[in-house]
Amino acid sequence: MVCISVFYAHAPGKNFDHDYYAKKHMPMVMDRLKGSGMLRYEIDRGLAGGAPGSAPPFVCIGRLYFSALEEFQQALGTHGPEIMRDIPNYTDIEFQMQISQSA
Secondary structure (H helix, E strand, C coil): CEEEEEEEECCCCCCECHHHHHHHHHHHHHHHHHHHCEEEEEEEECCCCCCCCCCCCEEEEEEEEECCHHHHHHHHHHHHHHHHHHHHHCECCCEEEEEEECC
């Protein structure tokens, strides 16, 4: 199984609409990609950093799970443009992506 993690770094002056992300964006992603092998998703909302009172390094981390990397690549090739067009509806943060093997 592979996990695609999408990191949205915390930065002063940047915006992230958690409600839109959880109720509209990620359900849309699941709807579009489940036919290409997406199994599930998870959302982590950053609360704090390691030191008391510090800001979280990431305001949000979204995780998408697929059985194989090729499934994700095919799904992104088909639905990537639509998914990317939705990003300005919930954030102005540039995301970082990491693909990992999940146990």
